[in-house]
Amino acid sequence: MRYFISTKESKRNENGLIPVSVIFRDSRKEFAVSTGIMAKYPLSGVLFAQNEPNSKAKTKRLVRIIDGIDKFLLEHEGMEYERLKEGLRTLITGREPKSKQTLVDCIRKYAAEKKESTKQTYLRAAIMVERFDSKATFTSVDKAWLDRFVRCMGDGASVNYKALILQKVRSVFNWGLDNGLTSNYPFRRYKIKTEKTPIDNISVEQLRAIRDCQLDEYKAVYRDFFMLTFYLCGINPADLLTLKDENLQNGRIRYRRKKTGKPYDIPVPPEAMEIIRRYKGKDWLLFPLDTNASYRHYYRHWREGLKQIGTREVVKRAHGPGRPSARYQPIVDNLTVYTARYTFASIGAELEIPRETIALCLGHSWADVTSHYIAYNTKRIDDAVRKIIDYVNGDKA
Structure with a gap:
């Protein structure tokens, strides 16, 4: 799939600003995704004009988007077109489609693919997430959400039980990334806390x-x-x-x-x-x-x-x-x-x-x-x- 940056004069709004979009082409198919960046002057490649307001910040933001696109396309080579399209939209806009399943739905779907013993642990994780935030999606979960989720499990749950639940949620996020369901990954710099437990052996x-x-x-x-x-x-x-x-x-x-x-x-x-x-x-x-x-x-x-x-x-x-x-x-x-x-x-x-x-x-x-x-x-x-x-x-x- 090829792509390029577009700033069309015909799209200039009443404030005189042009939306910066990414146009994707695959064979005869084409779709556009707005980056959310507005430009006063048309772009030359990925560089904003020097007299563009906040040009350095806008250029930096656009470069980050392009880096993310390149990485996504490389990691998902051969993915079915519609799923690739959906994943790229989510990556660029940071918003899940309205029809997107909740995180709870995704955990249960992932659990269905597992063996019975493993499945039960994922289903427990789904229950915990549903009690805390039944409307959570891949996009809405961030580090602050994870911290609140841990606190919500309460003092009655051990440190290692909380870690087990978080590990299952993390596995579902990895699955979502691998399948182009999300580009958000809140576990990148999130440390799951565990504690050593005494070995249950006898003399x-x-x-x-x-x-x-x-x-x-x-x-x-x-x-x-x-x-x-x-x-x-x-x-x-x-x-x-x-x-x-x-x-x-x-x-x-x-x-x-x-x-x-x-x-x-x-x-x-x-x-x-x-x-x-x-x-x-x-x-x-x-x-x-x-x-x-x-x-x-x-x-x-x-x-x-x-x-x-x-x-x-x-x-x-x-x-x-x-x-x-x-x-x-x-x-x-x-x-x-x-x-x-x-x-x-x-x-x-x-x-x-x-x-x-x-x-x-x-x-x-x-x-x-x-x-x-x-x-x-x-x-x-x-x-x-x-x-x-x-x-x-x-x-x-």
């Missing part, structure tokens, strides 16, 4: 206490699944509960992580296989989804069960004849499903297993981990898993 002694504590049949299932998560390299609950029989072959579990879509290959040590056989499912590798509508439904029960398992009876006292009562001491203040994952990594670090090997076990990417060394990487994972489990089993009675 080897606490892990052994959980593994060995006496529980009724109902709670024992939640504890056993917790330990299975640990034995399987801290596997994500969404992945664990949706495994099929075909994912388990020749003593290994092979699947694609729901979070990343990448293939994953981990060993199934005897400790894990014993639990899998105990809780074998009919339609799934494990039984929960045979009777639960989704893994999320079971996960909520699992999460609550683990909170209860985090305490155990340590002393019994009698308060009067025949009236025994129990005093409880927590093993873990807040035991969660993800504690198994963090603890696996923590014990690996304690045993001085290389960080890149721990990353492989957890399914994270690492700079020197490539498909050319799959066999080598698999052995690294297998050796690490066995070393970690043997360490945990070391003091077992």
Whole structure:
């Protein structure tokens, strides 16, 4: 697409000023966009006449517009004509078309393209934005808007939760830029604040206490699944509960992580296989989804069960004849499903297993981990898993 600057005498208004416009041509199609700059004298290229009022300021503004056009055309080469036209109008005028969808609409549209687990986070962001400013558009959002939005989320939301919501809004802006829906990007110099949180791991002694504590049949299932998560390299609950029989072959579990879509290959040590056989499912590798509508439904029960398992009876006292009562001491203040994952990594670090090997076990990417060394990487994972489990089993009675 070609363009040039136009100042037509025929457009001179009653005050004697000519609007400065950009004319775009693509094959036989042509459209004009006003820059909002008015000139007393016709332009020569992009330079205003020396006797033009505020000539330097007008020239500087026009040059910025042209730089923006060049960058936009370069980044959106091959884009469909109407979308390119709309994007250029927005870039030059700074105004979204009246028919433009709201930011909330755009977040929901973007969320629809994501996997279910990721989609829910974007939909939460859409709800937060709608509560704050349901009429917000790509153009109306600036740094001041973002600051007000953060304050609106209130003190009840953690710093990292606010950061998560802002990151989702930022992703939608990046999507809007890539697709020519906006040229406004308020995150360019906006720092999203986060804070470090304590790693939710437990000690080897606490892990052994959980593994060995006496529980009724109902709670024992939640504890056993917790330990299975640990034995399987801290596997994500969404992945664990949706495994099929075909994912388990020749003593290994092979699947694609729901979070990343990448293939994953981990060993199934005897400790894990014993639990899998105990809780074998009919339609799934494990039984929960045979009777639960989704893994999320079971996960909520699992999460609550683990909170209860985090305490155990340590002393019994009698308060009067025949009236025994129990005093409880927590093993873990807040035991969660993800504690198994963090603890696996923590014990690996304690045993001085290389960080890149721990990353492989957890399914994270690492700079020197490539498909050319799959066999080598698999052995690294297998050796690490066995070393970690043997360490945990070391003091077992």
